[in-house]
Amino acid sequence: MKKAAPPPHPLEDLIRTDRIPHIWCPGCGIGTVFSASLYAMKTSGIDLEKTVMVSGIGCSGRGAGYVNLDSYHTTHGRAIPFATGMKLANPELNVVVFSGDGDLFAIGGNHFIHAARRNVDLTVICVNNFNYGMTGGQVAATTPLKARTTTTPYGNPETPFNLPLLAFASGATYVARWTILHTRDLTESIVEALLRPGFSFVEVLAPCPINYGRRNREKPLETLRLYQEKTIVRNEAPPTELEVDFEKGVILGKFVDVHRPTCSNHYDQICRPKDLAETASAEAGA
Amino acid sequence: MKTAVLTGEHFMTGDVACAEGALAAGCLFFGGYPITPATEIAEHMSERLPEVGGTFIQMEDEIAAMASVVGASCAGVKSMTATSGPGFSLMMENIGLAVCTETPCVVVNVQRAGPSTGLPTLGAQADMMQARWGSHGHYEIIALAPSSPQEIFYQTITAFNLAERYRIPVLVMTDEFVGHLSERVVIPEPKDIRLVSRLAPKGRKDRFKPFRAGSDGIAPMAAAGEGYRIHVTGLTHDERGYPTMTVEAQTEMMERLVGKIRGHEEEIILTDGYRLDDAEIVVVSYGVSARTAYAAVDEARRSGIKAGLFRLITVWPFPERRIRQLAERVKAFVTVEINLGQIHLEVERCAAGKAPALLVGHPGGAIIPPEHVIEAMQSIAKGNERP
Numbered sequence: 001m002k003k004a005a006p007p008p009h010p011l012e013d014l015i016r017t018d019r020i021p022h023i024w025c026p027g028c029g030i031g032t033v034f035s036a037s038l039y040a041m042k043t044s045g046i047d048l049e050k051t052v053m054v055s056g057i058g059c060s061g062r063g064a065g066y067v068n069l070d071s072y073h074t075t076h077g078r079a080i081p082f083a084t085g086m087k088l089a090n091p092e093l094n095v096v097v098f099s100g101d102g103d104l105f106a107i108g109g110n111h112f113i114h115a116a117r118r119n120v121d122l123t124v125i126c127v128n129n130f131n132y133g134m135t136g137g138q139v140a141a142t143t144p145l146k147a148r149t150t151t152t153p154y155g156n157p158e159t160p161f162n163l164p165l166l167a168f169a170s171g172a173t174y175v176a177r178w179t180i181l182h183t184r185d186l187t188e189s190i191v192e193a194l195l196r197p198g199f200s201f202v203e204v205l206a207p208c209p210i211n212y213g214r215r216n217r218e219k220p221l222e223t224l225r226l227y228q229e230k231t232i233v234r235n236e237a238p239p240t241e242l243e244v245d246f247e248k249g250v251i252l253g254k255f256v257d258v259h260r261p262t263c264s265n266h267y268d269q270i271c272r273p274k275d276l277a278e279t280a281s282a283e284a285g286a
Numbered sequence: 287m288k289t290a291v292l293t294g295e296h297f298m299t300g301d302v303a304c305a306e307g308a309l310a311a312g313c314l315f316f317g318g319y320p321i322t323p324a325t326e327i328a329e330h331m332s333e334r335l336p337e338v339g340g341t342f343i344q345m346e347d348e349i350a351a352m353a354s355v356v357g358a359s360c361a362g363v364k365s366m367t368a369t370s371g372p373g374f375s376l377m378m379e380n381i382g383l384a385v386c387t388e389t390p391c392v393v394v395n396v397q398r399a400g401p402s403t404g405l406p407t408l409g410a411q412a413d414m415m416q417a418r419w420g421s422h423g424h425y426e427i428i429a430l431a432p433s434s435p436q437e438i439f440y441q442t443i444t445a446f447n448l449a450e451r452y453r454i455p456v457l458v459m460t461d462e463f464v465g466h467l468s469e470r471v472v473i474p475e476p477k478d479i480r481l482v483s484r485l486a487p488k489g490r491k492d493r494f495k496p497f498r499a500g501s502d503g504i505a506p507m508a509a510a511g512e513g514y515r516i517h518v519t520g521l522t523h524d525e526r527g528y529p530t531m532t533v534e535a536q537t538e539m540m541e542r543l544v545g546k547i548r549g550h551e552e553e554i555i556l557t558d559g560y561r562l563d564d565a566e567i568v569v570v571s572y573g574v575s576a577r578t579a580y581a582a583v584d585e586a587r588r589s590g591i592k593a594g595l596f597r598l599i600t601v602w603p604f605p606e607r608r609i610r611q612l613a614e615r616v617k618a619f620v621t622v623e624i625n626l627g628q629i630h631l632e633v634e635r636c637a638a639g640k641a642p643a644l645l646v647g648h649p650g651g652a653i654i655p656p657e658h659v660i661e662a663m664q665s666i667a668k669g670n671e672r673p
Contacts, residue, residue, distance in 0.1 A: 065519060068515055075380055078380060082353040085357030089341065089358035089359075090362060271336040
C-alpha cells in the first residue's frame with residue numbers, strides 16, 4: 001500500500017517553501033510570530049494580493065524573505081519610512097512591517113515615533129527578543145537592566161524602553177503585547193491590527209536561547225515558563241505600567257484601540273484642492 | 287485636476303524649474319527634508335503635488351526621506367527627493383538600496399560648500415565624487431549636471447527617463463548658484479515631452495522572476511500589489527530575488543548591475559562641444575562653472591588662443607572615450623569646477639599623460655570668474671605653465 005502524501009501545511013501558500021530551511025535558530029521565537037502573522041493575514045480576510053511585508057535588518061528582518069507575498073527586505077532601521085512611502089504612494093496596499101526590537105527601536109526609533117504620530121496606516125509587528133540576535137547578541141534598546149550581552153559583559157547599565165508606552169505616547173491607534181506562548185491572543189491581535197486603519201503596533205516577547213538566554217543563564221524551557229508564570233493579561237492596562245520586568249511580572253493584552261484619521265485621510269481633506277473630487281466625477285461623466 | 291505641465295514661458299528659479307520638470311516627467315511622490323539651498327524644491331512640490339493627484343511628505347530626516355522614495359517607487363510611482371550636501375550624505379545608504387534593488391528614482395543635490403555644515407547658503411560643486419561612490423560597495427551610477435534653470439527643467443525629465451529605463455537612482459547634481467538663479471524657462475506642450483516608463487512584466491504571474499534581465503541587462507519591474515508576489519532585498523540575490531550568499535551570486539549580480547550602465551554608456555552620456563573643432567586648449571566643465579567656461583573660451587578666442595569647451599551634461603558615467611580622443615590632438619585641458627579637483631582627477635586620468643591637465647578650482651562659496659580661466663589658458667599658450 002502506498003503511503004498517503006502528508007496533507008499540505010495550512011500556510012503553505014503563504015510561505016516560500018523553496019527557501020526552507022530558514023535561518024532561525026532552534027528555540028527561536030520568530031517562527032511563531034511569523035506563523036501567527038500569516039494566520040492573521042488569512043483569517044482577517046484582507047486582500048493578500050494587495051498585502052506587502054516590509055522588513056528591516058536582523059533575524060526578524062528575514063521574515064520578508066520567507067513570506068510568499070510582495071515582500072521587501074530593506075536597510076537597517078528603515079523599514080517604517082520605506083513602508084510609509086509605499087503606503088502613501090499606493091493607499092490600496094496593506095503594509096505590514098515585520099522586524100525586531102533592535103531594528104525598530106534603536107536605529108529606527110525616530111521613524112517609529114514619527115509614523116505613529118502621523119498615524120500612517122501600517123501594521124508594525126515587533127519581535128522583541130531583548131538583544132541583537134543576528135550580530136551575535138549585543139545590547140539593545142530593550143535589553144533589561146543588568147542583563148548580560150556581548151557588549152554589556154558586566155550587566156546592562158541602561159534602562160530599556162517600555163515599547164507600548166512609547167507607541168501610545170507617539171500616537172499609535174492600536175497597541176498590544178503578547179508572548180509567543182499566547183499564540184491565539186497574538187493572532188487575534190494581529191487580525192485586529194491589520195483591520196484597524198492607522199498605525200497599529202503589536203509587540204511580541206520571543207526567546208533568543210542562543211544569544212540572550214545562554215548569557216543570562218536562562219534555559220530555553222525556562223524562558224517559556226517565565227512567559228507562562230510571570231505574565232498577567234490585563235487589557236486596557238495603563239501604558240505607564242507596562243515595563244518588562246519578569247521579577248515583578250509582565251502585563252500582556254490590548255492596551256490601545258482607538259480611531260483617529262490617518263495620515264492619508266488628513267492629507268486628502270486638508271491638502272487636496274476642494275474641487276478635485278468634483279472635477280474627477282465630472283470628467284468621468286463626460 | 288490641475289495640469290502637471292505648465293506649458294508657456296516663465297521666469298523661475300532653478301529649484302522651482304526642477305520641481306516643474308519632475309511634475310512634467312510624471313513624478314507623483316516626493317519625500318523630503320528641508321535643507322538650504324534645496325528647500326524650495328520641496329516647498330514647490332508640497333504645493334503642486336496634491337493638485338495633480340500626487341503626494342508630498344516631509345519626513346523626519348533625510349534617511350527616512352530616501353527610504354520613503356524607494357518605497358514609493360516600489361509601489362509603482364515615479365518618485366523623487368531633493369537635498370544638499372549633509373542630507374545627501376545621510377541618503378547614501380538607501381541610494382545603495384535603490385541601486386541593489388534596481389529601483390528607479392531621482393535624487394537632486396543642490397550642492398553647497400562643505401565639508402560639514404560648510405557654507406549653507408553658498409554654492410559649490412564639491413559632492414561630485416560622493417555622487418560617484420558615496421554609498422558602500424562598488425557600483426555604477428548616473429549623474430547629470432544642469433547649468434541653468436531651463437536645463438534643470440529638462441534634465442530632471444531626462445533623469446526620470448534614465449531612472450525608469452535603467453532601473454537606477456539618477457542624481458541631478460546641480461548647485462546653489464543654479465538652484466537660486468531666476469531665469470526664463472520655456473515649458474513645452476505635454477505632447478512634446480518624451481517620457482519613459484519602466485518595463486512592465488508579461489506572462490504568467492507565478493513564473494515571473496523579478497531580476498531576470500533581458501539581453502540589455504534590464505529586467506521588467508513589477509510593483510507591489512500587482513499580484514506577482516515578488517521578493518526584493520538589498521542582500522546579494524539571484525534572479526528570483528532570493529538572497530544567495532556566494533561569490534558566484536555576487537559576481538553575477540554585480541556584473542549585471544555594473545554592466546547595464548557601462549554597456550549603455552553611448553546612450554546615456556550627454557555632452558556638449560563648443561568651438562571644439564580646431565581647439566588646442568580644451569576647457570572641461572559642467573553645471574554653473576560651464577557658464578564661466580563659455581565666456582572664457584570666447585574671450586580667449588578674441589585674444590588668439592584656440593580655445594574650446596567640452597561640457598559634461600552627464601558627469602557619471604564619465605565620458606572617458608571622448609576625453610581620450612581629445613587628448614590625442616589637443617595641447618592641454620583646463621578643468622573648471624567649484625572644488626579643489628574632483629572631476630579634474632578624471633580628466634587627468636583619461637588624458638593619460640597625452641595632454642597635460644590644469645585645474646582652475648575654487649573651494650566653494652563663489653563662482654569662478656572667467657578671468658581665472660583665461661589667465662590659465664594664456665599661461666599655457668605662452669608655454670609658461672606646464673601643468
